[in-house]
Amino acid sequence: MKCLRCGGEIHRSDRHCHYCGSDVAIMIKLKKMSDKYYNRAIDLVKFSNLTAALYCLKRSIACNKRNINARNLIGLVYLETGEVGEAFKHWLLSTSYKKTDNRAVYYMEYSKENIVEFDKMDMGVKMYNEALEMLKTVNIRNGSTEKIRRYLDTVISKLKGALEFNPRLLKAVNLMTLCYIISGERSKALELTKSVLYTDTSNMPASLHYHILCPDRTRPPVKITGNIEQKKKSTEVQPPPMEEQGFFTSTMFMEGAAFLLGMVACAAVFVFLIIPGIKQANGIETGFPGEAVVSDGAVVTEKYSESDTELTVLDVSEREANIAKARDLYNSYYYVDACDLLYGMDTTGISAESLEIYNSIIYNVTVNGCSALADLGQKSYNEGDLENAEGFFNRVLAYTQDAGDDEALLKSRYTAVFYLGRMAMDRQDNEEAVSLFQQVRDNHPDRKYQSYAESYLSSLEGTVE
Helix, strand or coil, X not given: CECCCCCCECCCCCCECCCCCCEHHHHHHXXXXXXXXXXXXXXXXHCCCHHHHHHHHHHHHHHCCCCHHHHXXXXXXHHHCCCHHHHHHHHHHHHHHCCCCCHHHHHHHHHHHCHHHHHHHHHHHHHHHHHHHHHHCCCCCCCCHHHHHHHHHHHHHHHHHHHHHCCCCHHHHHHHXXXXXXXXXXXXHHHHHHHHHHHCCCCHHHHHHHHHHCCCCXXXXXXXXXXXXXXXXXXXXXXXXXXCCCHHHCHHHHHHHHHHHHHHHHHHHHHHHHHHHHHHHCCEEEECCCEEEECCCCEEECCCCCCCXXXXXXXXXXXXXXXXXXHHXXXXXXHHHHHHHHCCCCCCCCCHHHHHHHHHHHHHHHHHHHHHHHHHHHHHHHCCXXXXXXXXXXXXXXXXXXXXCCHHHHHHHHHHHHHHHHHHHHCCCHHHHHHHHHHHHHHCXXXXXXXXXXXXXXXXXXXXX
């Protein structure tokens, strides 16, 4: 046998390891305990008791870190629960201890052959982590009910996107269940809780959620077969609805349009009816659209002329109204709508108060809006809706053209470039794909995207002259 500590060859007749001096009798006992925990874990996995199985497997490798079978099974259990990064970690450790005749080698090769699918799962984990960070910032005690609801809707949309990429990610389902419980949607929360317990019968967060939702029952009354991916409809894991209908058909836009039309009408009445009356009362002859002539012969340039290029009061009013509207949209977590309003706005002539509001929100609006657009583009691409996906990604590129060295904006920008590269590769435009993947490899702040781009460039090597 091999020493559990250093890996050196030892015999049962030896009392101590010749290399590190470890007690052989203790190592034999530890090895037996490790095998016992591993065998127990196998039985638990057969009955979908994944949490208890993971506990036993971790105890197994604590007794014997070189238990290859236990490490490989841990990877499979993590993969079943959607935690692909943890699975890879244990498979890599397994291959480091045993490089031949090891199932972990096959698992790693399989992941390389199916890099796109594993890439999607990893994206799901990333979106879950972002949603978790967002949820940590919500103030349930002091925030208004409407603001909390808006915030929870944003988190739920992010989690739904994560589950589109990684339907097995039980952590995301549990977090979404918590959001539904907080927002009072108990029926949706119960559906999700059951879906988790069907996959992992001893999942602690799901068991707690079920006890909250059904305090008179100890377990779900019916156990069905299948996994979360097969039960998308029953768990209502659907694409995020927030941006589906589009900005120009949303209720927010219609309300904003009505407000702006009112502002324009009032301004028109002011310019064309009230001002001329005031000027006539003060001895000024009006001469729209070019100039106004004072009674003593002096000429005053009229700022509201249609023929000159000066900023009109209508332009200023509209921009100030858009800034106020964008602030309200941003505070309600409609980041994309706010970004659409402020993008490319000329702030010349607006009041100091409006300029202060604009300067205080423009960066956060752009960062969050571009991040949301990138997520929507990924979701559309994953669903096969390439036209909408390309539209979302091109908007990200437009909004981040002046990103400079800002890491948050560069992250959204080159995530969009990465997916545009994949779309180019799908339509066999390999030259364009290579150009885009090279940009991602050289500029994306996230090293994972750099490695993904490098992998695609390797697969495209030799296809471009």
